[in-house]
Amino acid sequence: MYRIVKKKSLNPTVTLMEIEAPLVAKKAEPGQFIILRVDENGERIPLTVADYDREKGTITIIFQIVGATTEKLNHLNEGDSLHDFVGPLGVPSHVEGLKKVAVVGGGVGCAIAYPIAKKLHELGAEVHSIVGFRNKDLVILEDEFNAVSDKLCIRTDDGSYGDKGLVTDALKALIDAGEQYDEVIAIGPLIMMKFVCKLTKEYGIKTVVSMNPIMIDGTGMCGGCRLSVGGETKFACVDGPDFDGHLVDFDEAMERATMYKDFERHQYEDTCNLFKKEVK
Amino acid sequence: MANMSLKKNEMPVQDPSVRRRNFEEVALGYTPEQAVDEANRCLNCKNKPCVGGCPVAIDIPAFIAKIKEQDFEGAYQIIHKSSSLPAVCGRVCPQETQCESKCVRGIKGEPVAIGRLERFVADWHMAHNKEEVKVPKQNGHRVAVIGAGPAGLTCAGDLAKRGYKVSVFEALHTAGGVLVYGIPQFRLPKEIVGKEIDNLKAMGVDIETNMVIGRIESIDELFDQGFEAVFIGTGAGLPRFMNIPGENLKGVYSANEFLTRVNLMKAYKEGSDTPIQHSRHVAVVGGGNVAMDAARCAMRLGAEKVSIVYRRSEKEMPARLEEVEHAKEEGIDFHVLTNPVEIVNDGNGFVGGMKCVKMELGEPDESGRRSPVVVEGSEFILDCDCVVMSIGTSPNPLIKNTTKNLEVNRRGCIVTQDDSGLTSREGVYAGGDAVTGAATVILAMGAGKSAAQAIDEYLQGK
Numbered sequence: 001m002y003r004i005v006k007k008k009s010l011n012p013t014v015t016l017m018e019i020e021a022p023l024v025a026k027k028a029e030p031g032q033f034i035i036l037r038v039d040e041n042g043e044r045i046p047l048t049v050a051d052y053d054r055e056k057g058t059i060t061i062i063f064q065i066v067g068a069t070t071e072k073l074n075h076l077n078e079g080d081s082l083h084d085f086v087g088p089l090g091v092p093s094h095v096e097g098l099k100k101v102a103v104v105g106g107g108v109g110c111a112i113a114y115p116i117a118k119k120l121h122e123l124g125a126e127v128h129s130i131v132g133f134r135n136k137d138l139v140i141l142e143d144e145f146n147a148v149s150d151k152l153c154i155r156t157d158d159g160s161y162g163d164k165g166l167v168t169d170a171l172k173a174l175i176d177a178g179e180q181y182d183e184v185i186a187i188g189p190l191i192m193m194k195f196v197c198k199l200t201k202e203y204g205i206k207t208v209v210s211m212n213p214i215m216i217d218g219t220g221m222c223g224g225c226r227l228s229v230g231g232e233t234k235f236a237c238v239d240g241p242d243f244d245g246h247l248v249d250f251d252e253a254m255e256r257a258t259m260y261k262d263f264e265r266h267q268y269e270d271t272c273n274l275f276k277k278e279v280k
Numbered sequence: 281m282a283n284m285s286l287k288k289n290e291m292p293v294q295d296p297s298v299r300r301r302n303f304e305e306v307a308l309g310y311t312p313e314q315a316v317d318e319a320n321r322c323l324n325c326k327n328k329p330c331v332g333g334c335p336v337a338i339d340i341p342a343f344i345a346k347i348k349e350q351d352f353e354g355a356y357q358i359i360h361k362s363s364s365l366p367a368v369c370g371r372v373c374p375q376e377t378q379c380e381s382k383c384v385r386g387i388k389g390e391p392v393a394i395g396r397l398e399r400f401v402a403d404w405h406m407a408h409n410k411e412e413v414k415v416p417k418q419n420g421h422r423v424a425v426i427g428a429g430p431a432g433l434t435c436a437g438d439l440a441k442r443g444y445k446v447s448v449f450e451a452l453h454t455a456g457g458v459l460v461y462g463i464p465q466f467r468l469p470k471e472i473v474g475k476e477i478d479n480l481k482a483m484g485v486d487i488e489t490n491m492v493i494g495r496i497e498s499i500d501e502l503f504d505q506g507f508e509a510v511f512i513g514t515g516a517g518l519p520r521f522m523n524i525p526g527e528n529l530k531g532v533y534s535a536n537e538f539l540t541r542v543n544l545m546k547a548y549k550e551g552s553d554t555p556i557q558h559s560r561h562v563a564v565v566g567g568g569n570v571a572m573d574a575a576r577c578a579m580r581l582g583a584e585k586v587s588i589v590y591r592r593s594e595k596e597m598p599a600r601l602e603e604v605e606h607a608k609e610e611g612i613d614f615h616v617l618t619n620p621v622e623i624v625n626d627g628n629g630f631v632g633g634m635k636c637v638k639m640e641l642g643e644p645d646e647s648g649r650r651s652p653v654v655v656e657g658s659e660f661i662l663d664c665d666c667v668v669m670s671i672g673t674s675p676n677p678l679i680k681n682t683t684k685n686l687e688v689n690r691r692g693c694i695v696t697q698d699d700s701g702l703t704s705r706e707g708v709y710a711g712g713d714a715v716t717g718a719a720t721v722i723l724a725m726g727a728g729k730s731a732a733q734a735i736d737e738y739l740q741g742k
C-alpha cells in the first residue's frame with residue numbers, strides 16, 4: 001500500500017499529493033510517470049512524476065479532476081493509501097547539454113512541465129517559462145516556476161491574471177524579440193502542443209512535446225497508447241512520453257483521445273452521484 | 281475391465297446458447313464416475329507412447345491407473361511430480377498435438393482424454409485436500425524471479441521447495457501473467473491461478489507486484505542487493521500490428537489490450553471503472569488461441585456478430601481444436617483464406633468496416649505450411665465496427681535494453697545456452713515465451729522447472 005503523506009489543493013480542480021513509494025522515488029527522473037489504482041476495482045491511470053524526494057522516499061503527483069478516477073482519488077486524504085502505484089515509467093526527458101530553453105505549459109500540463117524546468121535550471125540552463133491557464137482561479141505552481149525560471153510569462157485566456165492571450169502568442173513574441181532557444185518544450189492540451197509545434201516549425205526550432213494518450217499497463221504490452229510519429233507507430237508509454245513535436249500526428253492523437261468519451265462521462269456522473277449520496 | 285468405446289467420454293459443458301453471453305467456465309469437468317470410465321479406456325501401454333508427447337513427461341499411464349483404482353489423490357501426487365500447474369494445463373494444453381496425439385487408442389477412434397483426466401484429478405485435489413502447505417527449510421540463498429507467468433511461478437515454486445528464498449517481481453498489479461490478463465475466465469477461472477499463487481506465498485515466496493524490472497530496479501541492481509541468481513520469465517507481451525491503413529482508428533485494439541481490459545481490469549463486470557467498447561460487429565484478425573479468446577469475449581460482451589478473419593485455411597489454424605469448436609458452437613463466423621488490407625473510417629474516426637482480400641494456398645514455405653497468396657480482384661468490405669488484431673506478439677525489449685551483455689536473437693528472444701536456460705550472463709537464466717516467443721503454458725512451465733534445477737546446481741556448486 002502506498003500512503004498519502006500530504007494533500008494540498010492547488011486550485012478548485014487541481015490537487016497535489018505526496019505519496020510514499022521509496023523505490024520509485026529512488027529512481028524517478030523528470031519526464032517519467034507512474035500508474036496508480038485507487039482501489040481494488042479501480043482503473044489504472046497514468047500521472048506524471050511532478051517531483052520526488054529521494055530521502056523522504058516520496059513522489060509528488062499533481063492531478064486535475066476530470067473524471068471518475070481522479071474524482072475518487074481526490075476524495076482520499078492524508079494517511080489514506082493507494083492500492084497500486086507503479087513506476088517510474090517512460091523515458092526520462094533529455095535535458096543534458098541544453099543552454100537555453102523555452103518551457104511552455106498549458107493548464108495541468110504545467111505540473112508535467114515544472115519538474116523539467118526545475119531540472120534544466122539545476123543543470124544551469126537559461127529557462128524561459130510560458131504558462132497559460134483559462135483564468136486566474138486555475139493558475140498553479142506560480143511560485144515554483146518563478147524559482148526556476150529566468151523569465152516567467154503567465155497568460156490567461158480571459159486576461160484575469162497575467163497577460164491576456166495564448167501561450168503561442170507569448171512564445172512568438174519572445175522569439176521575434178530575438179531570443180534564441182536551443183529547444184522548446186511544450187506540455188499541455190493536445191491542441192496547444194499542436195499550435196506550438198506549428199509555430200516553432202516555421203522558425204525551425206526543435207520542439208519536444210509530452211504525449212498523454214490513454215494507457216493501461218504502461219509497459220508496452222497493450223498498444224493502446226500508440227501514436228503516429230514521423231509515419232511510424234510508437235507506444236507512448238515505452239518510446240515516450242516525450243517526442244519530437246514536429247513529427248507527431250496530433251490530429252490522430254486528438255481523435256484517439258475521445259475513444260471512451262461517452263463511457264467516461266457516464267462513469268464520472270455515477271461517481272459524483274455516489275459521493276453526493278455519501279455526503280447525505 | 282477395459283472400456284473399448286472408440287469415443288472419449290464427453291465432458292459436460294454449458295449450453296452454447298447460454299454460455300455465449302456469460303463469463304462462467306464453459307467446460308464443467310468430469311464426475312468421478314465419468315473419470316473412472318474414461319480411465320478404463322487406457323491400455324496401460326508398456327512403452328508409454330503418450331508420455332513422449334508431454335513436454336514435461338508426466339507419467340500418464342501411472343496416474344490414469346490410480347484413477348481406475350479411485351485413488352484420486354494418488355493420481356494427483358504422480359502428476360505433481362512433473363507438473364506444478366495441472367489444473368491449468370489440464371484445461372489449456374493443446375492435448376491433440378501433444379500427449380493425446382501419441383495415444384495408441386487414437387489410431388482407431390479417439391485417444392484417451394488425458395487432458396480432461398488431468399483436469400479432473402487437479403480439481404479433485406483442490407476441492408478435497410486439506411493438508412497445509414509445508415514451509416520448506418531455508419538454505420539461506422536468495423533468487424529473484426522476474427515475471428509472474430507460468431514460467432516464473434513454476435521456477436519460484438521449485439526453488440522454494442529446495443529451500444531458496446525467492447522473490448518474484450511482477451510488473452502488473454496481479455500475478456499470473458497471461459493466465460490472468462489473457463486467457464479469459466470462461467476458459468480458466470482466475471480462482472485456480474489465485475490458489476496456485478496462494479500456495480507459493482504459503483511456501484514463503486515473496487510476490488512483489490507493481491515492480492517493472494528495468495525501470496524500478498535493473499538486473500544488475502538485483503545482484504547488488506544480494507540475489508545470487510535471476511530467472512527472467514517476462515513472456516512475449518509486445519503486440520504486433522499489421523501496419524495497414526486505418527489501424528489507429530478508434531475501435532481497433534490489439535488482442536492484448538482487448539483481453540486485458542476484459543480480464544485483468546474486469547471490464548465485463550458492471551461497476552468496473554475500465555471502459556471497453558461495446559460493439560455491434562467485431563472482426564478478430566488471426567487464428568490462434570488468442571484470436572479465439574478475443575472473439576469469444578466479444579460475443580460475451582454482447583456483440584450481434586463476431587467474425588474471425590484468418591489468412592490461411594482452417595486446417596492451419598494454430599488454435600486448440602476445442603477452442604475452435606467451442607467458438608463455432610457459440611455462433612462465431614469464420615472467414616478463412618481472408619486477409620485485411622485496410623480498415624475503413626466511418627467518417628467519425630471510428631471503424632466503419634474492413635477491406636479484405638481473398639487468399640488461396642500456394643506452395644509450402646520453409647515451415648512446411650502452405651503460404652497464402654492473394655486472389656486478384658477479390659477485394660470486398662467486411663462490415664464491422666471494431667477490429668481486434670491478434671496476429672502475434674514478441675518479447676518486450678525493456679529487459680534487454682537495461683541489462684548489459686544479455687544476448688537476444690533477431691526476433692528479440694533471449695538466447696539461452698541449452699535446456700538449463702542459462703543466458704549469456706553468469707547467474708542469469710531465462711525461460712518461457714521470453715525465450716521461445718509466444719508458445720504454450722506447459723512449455724513455459726517446463727522451462728521454469730529446468731531453470732530451477734540448473735540454478736540449484738549452479739548455486740550449490742559455487
Ligand SMILES: Cc1cc2nc3c(=O)[nH]c(=O)nc-3n(C[C@H](O)[C@H](O)[C@H](O)COP(=O)(O)OP(=O)(O)OC[C@H]3O[C@@H](n4cnc5c(N)ncnc54)[C@H](O)[C@@H]3O)c2cc1C
Nearest residue numbers: 045046047048062063064067068069070212213214215264
Ligand atoms: C503519461 C501521462 C501523464 C499524465 N500526467 C498527468 C498529470 O500529471 N496530471 C494530470 O492531471 N493528468 C495527467 N495525465 C492524464 C490523466 O491520466 C487523466 O486525466 C486521467 O487518466 C483521467 O482519468 P479519470 O477517470 O479521472 O477521467 P476519465 O473520465 O476516465 O477521462 C477523462 C480524460 O482523461 C483521459 N484519460 C482517461 N483514461 C486515461 C488513461 N487510462 N490514461 C490516460 N489518459 C486517460 C482521456 O483523455 C479522457 O478523455 C497524464 C496522462 C498520461 C498518459
Ligand SMILES: Cc1cc2nc3c(=O)[nH]c(=O)nc-3n(C[C@H](O)[C@H](O)[C@H](O)COP(=O)(O)OP(=O)(O)OC[C@H]3O[C@@H](n4cnc5c(N)ncnc54)[C@H](O)[C@@H]3O)c2cc1C
Nearest residue numbers: 427429430431451457458462493515712713719720721724
Ligand atoms: C489470450 C491467450 C490465450 C492463450 N491460450 C493458450 C492455451 O490455450 N494453451 C496454451 O498452452 N497456451 C496459451 N497461450 C500461451 C501461454 O499463455 C503462454 O505461452 C504462457 O503464458 C507463457 O508463459 P510465460 O511465463 O513465459 O509468460 P507470461 O505468461 O507472458 O508472463 C510474463 C509475466 O512477466 C511480466 N513482466 C514482463 N516484463 C516484466 C518486467 N520488466 N518486470 C516484471 N515483470 C514483467 C508480465 O507482466 C507477465 O505477468 C495463450 C496466450 C494468450 C495471450
Ligand code: SF4
Nearest residue numbers: 334369373378379395
Ligand atoms: S501437461 Fe499437457 S501435454 Fe502433458 S499430459 Fe497434461 S495435458 Fe498432456
Ligand code: SF4
Nearest residue numbers: 322323325330383384
Ligand atoms: S498411449 Fe493411451 S492407452 Fe496407452 S498408456 Fe498412454 S494414454 Fe493409455
Ligand code: FES
Nearest residue numbers: 218220222223237
Ligand atoms: S499503455 Fe499499454 S502499451 Fe502503452
